[in-house]
Amino acid sequence: MASLHLRDVRKTYDGGTEAVRGCSLEIADGEFLVLVGPSGCGKSTLLRMIAGLEEITSGTISIGDRVVNAVPPKDRDIAMVFQNYALYPHKTARANMEFALKLRGVDKIERDRRVAEAARLLGIETLLDRKPGRMSGGQQQRVALGRALVREPAAFLFDEPLSNLDAKLRHQTRSELKELHRRVATTSIYVTHDQEEAMTLGDRIVVMKDGVVQQVGPPLEVYRRPANRFVATFIGAPAMNLLDGTVAQDGRTVELEGGARVALDSPQTPGRGVTVGIRPQHLQLSADDGIATTVRVCEPLGDETDVMLDGPGGTSLTARMRLDAIPAVGDSMPISPRAGSVHLFDAETGLRV
Ligand SMILES: Nc1ncnc2c1ncn2[C@@H]1O[C@H](COP(=O)(O)OP(=O)(O)OP(=O)(O)O)[C@@H](O)[C@H]1O
Ligand SMILES: [Mg+2]
Numbered sequence: 001m002a003s004l005h006l007r008d009v010r011k012t013y014d015g016g017t018e019a020v021r022g023c024s025l026e027i028a029d030g031e032f033l034v035l036v037g038p039s040g041c042g043k044s045t046l047l048r049m050i051a052g053l054e055e056i057t058s059g060t061i062s063i064g065d066r067v068v069n070a071v072p073p074k075d076r077d078i079a080m081v082f083q084n085y086a087l088y089p090h091k092t093a094r095a096n097m098e099f100a101l102k103l104r105g106v107d108k109i110e111r112d113r114r115v116a117e118a119a120r121l122l123g124i125e126t127l128l129d130r131k132p133g134r135m136s137g138g139q140q141q142r143v144a145l146g147r148a149l150v151r152e153p154a155a156f157l158f159d160e161p162l163s164n165l166d167a168k169l170r171h172q173t174r175s176e177l178k179e180l181h182r183r184v185a186t187t188s189i190y191v192t193h194d195q196e197e198a199m200t201l202g203d204r205i206v207v208m209k210d211g212v213v214q215q216v217g218p219p220l221e222v223y224r225r226p227a228n229r230f231v232a233t234f235i236g237a238p239a240m241n242l243l244d245g246t247v248a249q250d251g252r253t254v255e256l257e258g259g260a261r262v263a264l265d266s267p268q269t270p271g272r273g274v275t276v277g278i279r280p281q282h283l284q285l286s287a288d289d290g291i292a293t294t295v296r297v298c299e300p301l302g303d304e305t306d307v308m309l310d311g312p313g314g315t316s317l318t319a320r321m322r323l324d325a326i327p328a329v330g331d332s333m334p335i336s337p338r339a340g341s342v343h344l345f346d347a348e349t350g351l352r353v
Pocket of ligand 2: 043044045
C-alpha cells in the first residue's frame with residue numbers, strides 16, 4: 001500500500017484543451033478519495049495520468065516516496081478498473097483474473113490462492129469458469145474488480161466503474177465496494193460524476209470543475225460548508241437554491257431581488273452584494289413574513305414532497321418538505337429557511353462568505 005502525492009499536475013492536450021490546470025493532492029495510505037465533477041472537468045485525465053496512461057504536461061506525481069512521472073504504467077504497482085470492464089471475452093473469469101499474475105511469473109499455488117481469496121471477497125466463486133459473455137453486467141464488473149484485487153497493488157484507480165449498471169445494482173455494488181475497501185484498505189481513487197456516489201463512498205471528496213479543484217474535504221464537511229457557489233449546487237440533491245440580494249442596512253438581513261428578506265446567522269457588511277444559498281431540505285412553511293412563492297409543480301416522493309416554486313423577481317426555488325396534503329398548482333406558499341441553515345456567497349467571486 002502507499003500514499004500518493006500530486007504536485008501542481010497539469011495536462012494540456014494537443015490542440016490546446018487544458019484538461020487539468022494545476023492539481024495538488026495528498027492521498028493518505030489506505031484512504032478512499034473520490035474525484036467528482038461534471039462531464040469534461042478532467043477527472044479521467046487526472047486518473048489516467050496517475051496510472052501512467054496519459055503523459056503529464058507538468059508537475060509531479062509520486063507513489064509512496066517514488067516520483068513516477070517517467071515510470072511506465074506496468075511498473076507503477078497500480079490497478080485500474082474501468083467503466084466498460086475491459087475483460088478478455090474469450091477467457092474465463094479465472095483466466096481474466098490471473099492473467100496479469102501469470103505475466104509477472106507468479107506461481108500457480110499463489111495465483112490460485114489470490115483468485116480464491118478475491119472470489120470469496122466478491123462472492124463470485126461460482127462464476128470462475130464462465131466467460132464474460134455469459135455473465136450479467138454486474139457479474140462482469142465483479143470479475144473486473146477481482147482482476148484488480150488479485151494484483152494486490154499499492155493503489156486502486158476506479159473510473160466510473162458502476163455507471164453501466166442499473167440503479168439498484170449500482171447501489172448494491174457501491175455498498176459492497178465500501179465494505180471491500182474496509183477489509184482490504186488499499187489506497188483508492190474513485191472517479192464519478194454522481195455526487196451521491198461521491199458522498200457515500202469517499203473518506204474525502206475532491207470536487208472539480210473545468211480542470212480546477214474547487215474543494216477537498218470529508219463529504220459532510222463539503223456538504224455543510226461548500227467553498228463556493230459551484231460546489232454548493234453540485235453537491236446535494238435536489239440542488240441548493242441560490243438567490244441574489246444585498247445585505248441590508250442592519251447587517252442582519254439580506255434583501256433579495258424581488259423584495260423578500262432572509263435573516264442572517266452572523267452580521268455582514270451593509271450594502272454587500274451576496275448570493276444566499278438554501279438547501280431544499282432546509283426550507284419550511286412560514287408565517288406571512290417569509291419569501292412569497294407560488295407552487296409550480298409538486299413531486300410527491302412518499303414521505304416527502306419536492307415542491308417547485310416561483311419566487312419573487314422571477315426566481316425559481318425547490319423545497320423538499322414533509323406535507324400533510326399535496327398543495328395545488330398556483331397555491332401561494334410563504335417559505336423561510338430554518339434557523340442556522342443559510343449559506344452566503346460573495347456575489348462577485350462566488351466564494352463562501
Ligand atoms: N485524448 C484527448 N485529446 C484531446 N482532448 C481530450 C482528450 N481526452 C479528453 N479530452 C478533453 O479534456 C477534457 C477533460 O476530459 P476528461 O475525459 O478528463 O473529463 P471527465 O471529467 O472524465 O468527463 P466524463 O465525466 O465525461 O468522463 C475535456 O474537455 C475533453 O474533451
Ligand atoms: Mg471520464
